[in-house]
Amino acid sequence: MPNDAPSAATGSIRAAILEQFEQVAKQQRKTLKPLTDDLPLLDSGLDSLCIAVIVAVLDDQLGVDPFSGDMDAPFPKTIGQFISIYENAAA
Amino acid sequence: MPPPDRPSLWQLIAGAGLPEPRFIADSEQRIHWLDVARATTLNAPLDSFLGKCVLLRTAHQLPTILAAVELDGIASRLILCPPDFPAAHLPAIIADAAVDFLVHDETIPTTDNTTTTARCGLPLTPITHRPAPTQNTEWILFTSGTTGRPKMVIHTLPGLTGPLDDGLAVTKDAVWSTFYDIRRYGGLQILLRACLGGGSMVLSDTRESLAAFLTRAGAAGVTHISGTPSHWRRALMSDANAMSPAYVRLSGEVADQAILNNLKQAYPHAAVAHAFASTEAGVAFDVRDGMAGFPAAYIDDPNAKIAMRVQDGSLRIRSSRTALRYIGEHTAPVMDSEGYVDTGDLVERRDGRYYFVGRREGIINVGGQKVHPEEVEAVVNLHPAVLMSRVRGRPSPITGAIVAADIVLNQASVASNVQHEILETCRTHLPAFKVPALLTIVEKLDVGAAGKLLRRA
Numbered sequence: 001m002p003n004d005a006p007s008a009a010t011g012s013i014r015a016a017i018l019e020q021f022e023q024v025a026k027q028q029r030k031t032l033k034p035l036t037d038d039l040p041l042l043d044s045g046l047d048s049l050c051i052a053v054i055v056a057v058l059d060d061q062l063g064v065d066p067f068s069g070d071m072d073a074p075f076p077k078t079i080g081q082f083i084s085i086y087e088n089a090a091a
Numbered sequence: 092m093p094p095p096d097r098p099s100l101w102q103l104i105a106g107a108g109l110p111e112p113r114f115i116a117d118s119e120q121r122i123h124w125l126d127v128a129r130a131t132t133l134n135a136p137l138d139s140f141l142g143k144c145v146l147l148r149t150a151h152q153l154p155t156i157l158a159a160v161e162l163d164g165i166a167s168r169l170i171l172c173p174p175d176f177p178a179a180h181l182p183a184i185i186a187d188a189a190v191d192f193l194v195h196d197e198t199i200p201t202t203d204n205t206t207t208t209a210r211c212g213l214p215l216t217p218i219t220h221r222p223a224p225t226q227n228t229e230w231i232l233f234t235s236g237t238t239g240r241p242k243m244v245i246h247t248l249p250g251l252t253g254p255l256d257d258g259l260a261v262t263k264d265a266v267w268s269t270f271y272d273i274r275r276y277g278g279l280q281i282l283l284r285a286c287l288g289g290g291s292m293v294l295s296d297t298r299e300s301l302a303a304f305l306t307r308a309g310a311a312g313v314t315h316i317s318g319t320p321s322h323w324r325r326a327l328m329s330d331a332n333a334m335s336p337a338y339v340r341l342s343g344e345v346a347d348q349a350i351l352n353n354l355k356q357a358y359p360h361a362a363v364a365h366a367f368a369s370t371e372a373g374v375a376f377d378v379r380d381g382m383a384g385f386p387a388a389y390i391d392d393p394n395a396k397i398a399m400r401v402q403d404g405s406l407r408i409r410s411s412r413t414a415l416r417y418i419g420e421h422t423a424p425v426m427d428s429e430g431y432v433d434t435g436d437l438v439e440r441r442d443g444r445y446y447f448v449g450r451r452e453g454i455i456n457v458g459g460q461k462v463h464p465e466e467v468e469a470v471v472n473l474h475p476a477v478l479m480s481r482v483r484g485r486p487s488p489i490t491g492a493i494v495a496a497d498i499v500l501n502q503a504s505v506a507s508n509v510q511h512e513i514l515e516t517c518r519t520h521l522p523a524f525k526v527p528a529l530l531t532i533v534e535k536l537d538v539g540a541a542g543k544l545l546r547r548a
Contacts, residue, residue, distance in 0.1 A: 027514070028523060041328050042301060048325045048458060052489035053528040060529075067349070067488035075327040075353060 013086050016061055020054045021046070021079075028053070037080030044079065064089045097249055099164030099224040100286065107289035108263065115285070116311065117153045118296035118303070120213055130215035132157040133194065137222050139209075140166050143191040146184070148172035149211065150198035152273050152294050156282065158194050158211040163248060164224025166192075170231040170243065171274040174297065180240050187419040188231065188243060231418065232276055234370045235461050244371055244414035244425065252283050253412040254374035259338070261315065265290035268308050270318030270326075276370040277343050281317050290315075302331035309333035317366075319343040320350045321458035321490045327353055335360065340377070342366040343459040344491045345447040348383045355381060371425050372432040373412030375399060384446040400431065405451055406438050407431040455484035455492050457524045462494055467527065470520045474513045476500050481536050482527065496527035499536055 018035055025032040025046060032045045041051065059065040066073055066089035076082040098106065104124055113124045131137065132154060145166040147155045152174075159169050170188055184190070185206055193208045230251060233241040267285040271278030273294065285292035293311045295304055305326060308316065310333075317340035318326070326332055339354050339361045346365035354363045366377035367385070375397050378385045390399050398409040409430045416425050426432045435452060438445040455462040464482035471480040478501040484492035500509060510530050517526040 029518075040330055042325070048321055048490055049493070049524055049528070051328075052458075052487040052493050055489055056485060056487060056493055056495075056529055065488065068486070073349070074356070075324055077328055077330050 013062065013090055014083050017054075017058065017083050017086060020057050020061075024050050024053050024057070035079050037078065037083070039079045040077060041079060041082060058086065062086070062090065095164055095224050095227050097227060099228075100160050100248060101163065101221075102224065103252075104160065104286045107287055112264070113289070113291050115153065115156065115292040115294070117151060117294040118299045118307065120153060122153065122157070122213075122215075126215060127157065127160065129217060129219075129221075131161060131218045132211045132213065132215055133161060133209055134211070134216070135209040137161060137165055137218070140192060141222070141225060142167050144168040144170070144189050145192040145194055146170040146172060146188070146190045146206075147194050147211075148176065148181075149194075149196035150174065151196070151296065151298070154196045154211045154213070156273060156294075157213075157215075160286075161221075163228045163230075164226060165222060166228050167226055168229045168231055171233075171279070173233055173241075173274045174272055176233070176241070183240055184243065229415075232274075232279070232370050232414075235275070235459075242422065243418040245416055245418060246373075246414050250373060250412050250414075251279065252287060253410070254280065254368075255284055255287055257374075257377065259377075261288045261290065263289035265315050266293060266311055266313045267291065268293040268295070268311075268313040268316040270295050270304075270316075270322035271343070276368060276373075277317065277319075280368070280374060281315075281340075284315070301325060302329050305329055305331045306333060309335075314338065316340070317342060319459035319491075320346050323350055323354060324489055327357055332357070334358075337361055339363045340366060342368050344456050346383060347488075349488065351381055351383060367406075367434075367436075369432075369434055371414045372408040372434050373410060373414070375406075375408045375410070375434075382444070384441075384444040387440055387443050387445055390445065398431070401438055401440075401445070402431075402433075403451075404437045404439075406434045406436050406445075408434060449484070453483070455482075455494055457484075457492055457494065458490040460524050462525045467494060467496065467517070467521065467525055470517050471496055471498065471513055471527070473520075474509070474516055476509045477513065479536055485529065493528040494525060495529040495531070497531050497533045497536060499533060 021035055028050050030045045030050060033039060055065060055067060066085045076085055109125045111125060114121050140162055143166050145162055147158055149155045162169055190206055193206045194211050195208060196212045197210055230246045230248060231243050232246060234244055265288060267281050267290050269278050269281040273279050273282040282292055293308050293313055313334055314336055315338040316336050320341050321344060323341060336358055339358055351363055363381060364377045364379045366374060368374040376389055390401055400407050413432045414425050435450055437448045437451055439448045453464050467482040468480045471477055478499045480496055480498045482494060482496045485495040487493045
């Protein structure tokens with residue numbers, strides 16, 4: 001299996017996360033910037049409350065909350081870091 | 092009128108020295124205390140405030156601070172209105188507290204025409220004479236997390252500044268800052284530390300982004316800074332964090348081990364402390380060992396200046412820093428007959444430490460803002476399809492907690508679009524942090540023998 005191809009599992013985690021960004025932005029009436037990996041989380045248009053909701057929904061969907069539990073996980077600064085924390089937690 | 096038995100806030104600031112570098116700044120202004128010495132921010136003579144009850148309601152913090160510094164010792168009462176204070180409650184507040192003077196900065200319309208008003212703002216106007224302090228001015232703060240009209244509690248300046256004697260060694264060139272608004276207890280603590288300790292103060296400002304605030308704080312050389320765990324989690328998500336503080340303080344929410352570890356990592360040279368305080372109970376203690384919770388030895392210590400005990404599971408505090416009482420009719424006493432304030436915060440003892448486990452009344456703390464489940468349930472229940480609902484806090488590693496609702500629909504309802512409609516109702520009636528973030532349709536909710544909803548699932 002080549003290393004640069006995302007596995008089916010991590011690909012679906014990414015998709016699930018991006019979908020939640022869209023959903024929660026819509027619910028909370030926030031204007032979301034185009035989601036690229038290097039977009040700073042705090043510039044995405046979402047506030048702390050939105051991120052808290054995304055983390056809770058992903059906990060229910062994926063059964064993973066990488067921010068509770070592992071006490072030394074750094075807080076993500078970009079969308080890409082946010083996604084990789086989930087991918088690493090699920091791996 | 093008996094003469095004051097304590098120095099005024101201005102006397103305390105001046106007593107700490109007024110060298111040129113001492114300043115207080117928001118995103119638009121930097122004021123030197125030296126410039127305040129012979130000037131006023133008010134457009135009415137200071138003498139006209141003698142013995143008056145003054146309500147300070149300004150859009151931004153700086154005008155309120157400057158007015159309060161001038162009026163302590165002159166006015167009988169200073170009421171600090173928080174920024175989000177609903178105008179609808181003003182007439183009742185003015186009646187309850189017997190407000191004589193409403194001081195504003197012309198940015199928030201006043202709804203009351205019966206009270207004398209004065210304006211405060213910048214630039215400062217020179218004055219030749221500052222009246223001597225004549226009274227022990229009462230400081231009035233609003234409690235957070237009440238339903239309906241916010242409650243006013245009475246503090247004294249010695250009570251508010253009592254915690255400053257906590258052995259936190261601070262040099263005169265300390266630059267303090269806080270994510271809090273200083274019209275909240277947690278923010279006022281930091282402002283008073285800057286005022287009395289001889290340091291400077293960098294205010295947060297709603298006119299700028301978090302990144303801009305962090306950049307400004309870094310550029311101003313902030314050495315001591317406080318905020319809620321939620322404030323700090325957000326700061327740690329920002330790239331703009333160029334501060335190198337010597338002291339980082341958390342309060343207002345439960346500090347978990349993760350945020351303590353993360354802060355230690357982000358600011359390796361800073362002492363990271365988490366404090367327990369509330370508007371009613373004042374500052375009880377701070378914990379400096381980097382661990383969540385607090386040592387069990389703090390409880391029932393007969394030699395402690397701040398007496399603490401655990402009764403019916405909640406933390407109780409007796410000290411000279413607690414509020415004196417609430418203002419208004421039909422208000423409960425702040426403390427019990429022995430002088431203890433019930434914080435309502437439930438604690439649990441594990442391995443020689445106490446940990447906070449929630450609120451007795453089920454109040455949900457979303458990033459330092461308190462939500463009563465009943466208030467949200469009342470709105471959810473407005474929807475005709477809702478038979479009953481239970482609103483609860485769900486732990487969140489980002490904001491401490493978020494609001495979740497379990498809903499029983501009446502039989503005639505089809506679930507398809509109902510969730511969306513209920514949330515729309517909530518968004519119309521409630522601020523964003525109170526709107527349920529998660530909404531679950533359940534078959535039934537348990538009701539106890541007394542006919543009350545069982546809140547603990």
